[in-house]
Amino acid sequence: xxxxxxSTLRYYDKEGLFPGIHRDSGIRKFSEQEIxxxxxxxxxxxxxLEIKDIKRFMQWCVEGSSTYPARLELFRRQKQCVEEEMxxxxxxxxxxxxxCWYYEQAMQDGNEERLRHMKPxxxxxxxxxxxxxxHLTLDE
Amino acid sequence: xxxxxxSTLRYYDKEGLFPGIHRDSGIRKFSEQEIxxxxxxxxxxxxxLEIKDIKRFMQWCVEGSSTYPARLELFRRQKQCVEEEMxxxxxxxxxxxxxCWYYEQAMQDGNEERLRHMKPxxxxxxxxxxxxxxHLTLDE
DNA sequence: TCTTGACCTAAAGTTAGGTTTAGGTATTAC
DNA sequence: GTAATACCTAAACCTAACTTTAGGTCAAGA
Numbered sequence: 084x085x086x087x088x089x090s091t092l093r094y095y096d097k098e099g100l101f102p103g104i105h106r107d108s109g110i111r112k113f114s115e116q117e118i119x120x121x122x123x124x125x126x127x128x129x130x131x132l133e134i135k136d137i138k139r140f141m142q143w144c145v146e147g148s149s150t151y152p153a154r155l156e157l158f159r160r161q162k163q164c165v166e167e168e169m170x171x172x173x174x175x176x177x178x179x180x181x182x183c184w185y186y187e188q189a190m191q192d193g194n195e196e197r198l199r200h201m202k203p204x205x206x207x208x209x210x211x212x213x214x215x216x217x218h219l220t221l222d223e
Numbered sequence: 224x225x226x227x228x229x230s231t232l233r234y235y236d237k238e239g240l241f242p243g244i245h246r247d248s249g250i251r252k253f254s255e256q257e258i259x260x261x262x263x264x265x266x267x268x269x270x271x272l273e274i275k276d277i278k279r280f281m282q283w284c285v286e287g288s289s290t291y292p293a294r295l296e297l298f299r300r301q302k303q304c305v306e307e308e309m310x311x312x313x314x315x316x317x318x319x320x321x322x323c324w325y326y327e328q329a330m331q332d333g334n335e336e337r338l339r340h341m342k343p344x345x346x347x348x349x350x351x352x353x354x355x356x357x358h359l360t361l362d363e
Numbered sequence: 364t365c366t367t368g369a370c371c372t373a374a375a376g377t378t379a380g381g382t383t384t385a386g387g388t389a390t391t392a393c
Numbered sequence: 394g395t396a397a398t399a400c401c402t403a404a405a406c407c408t409a410a411c412t413t414t415a416g417g418t419c420a421a422g423a
Contacts (some may be wrong), residue, residue, distance in 0.1 A: 143320035
């Protein structure tokens with residue numbers, strides 16, 4: 084259903100990611116609760132959170148309304164993280180766009196001579212923008 | 224300069240990421256070549272490439288013009304990867320937007336009763352959109 | 364009956380990408 | 394002269410997030 088190996092589900096459970104999971108004579112029963120937990124786990128993992136922090140969140144969920152502020156703050160923080168990650172990826176994309184253009188040119192020319200001496204001002208505008216953007220933060 | 228630990232630079236070199244690096248009586252000399260390599264390494268790493276694949280790219284760079292097509296294809300593939308990653312992150316963001324709204328409501332209400340019975344149709348439009356978007360791929 | 368398959372546990376193993384340590388050389392600062 | 398630094402290597406260590414293995418229980422089907 085979720086394309087997650089059984090071993091991973093057991094690992095998650097061992098790590099405390101399903102604090103309230105019910106068992107039927109030893110066998111884990113995944114209810115709508117846990118399905119939902121899996122969605123949140125997936126989301127929080129992709130937002131950069133570690134398992135132990137996801138566990139803490141799952142604990143908050145069983146602790147009730149007193150932990151609403153903590154949970155809200157967590158999601159706000161992760162939203163911020165993802166926004167920053169997207170910005171980094173946009174810079175990465177700029178570099179990749181530039182590199183694709185670069186090697187298209189190199190293939191046409193058969194060598195990198197012309198490119199080696201090219202200044203940003205001589206590049207097509209969109210490529211120059213990509214070049215400049217991708218050479219920002221890591222420079223100097 | 225790049226805020227990379229010396230140990231990491233040595234590790235990269237050991238992994239073959241600076242194939243043509245020059246040494247002055249045993250000591251590595253980082254020229255403009257290697258500075259540029261570091262930018263590309265950073266970009267390729269963030270695009271999801273592993274060290275051993277970056278090494279392969281660096282090898283191509285010393286092999287000359289015959290590897291232009293391979294290099295171009297690599298950058299095109301990584302561009303694709305990053306685009307897909309951005310889409311995944313947009314879905315994650317939708318979930319986070321929904322969760323932030325959810326807990327803002329829960330804090331106002333003091334409990335989750337109202338929210339528990341709420342159907343997507345009853346949510347504010349932007350939140351409903353976020354909810355629907357974030358519940359897409361992992362569902363059923 | 365028996366054997367196939369789904370579930371279980373605890374514990375060991377795996378992988379990537381570094382980091383740390385131990386031991387050594389060479390240059391600079393006082 | 395000697396002491397603090399910056400560099401070097403090889404090899405051991407580390408962490409997160411799984412995965413694999415070994416060994417066992419139980420129920421259904423041929």
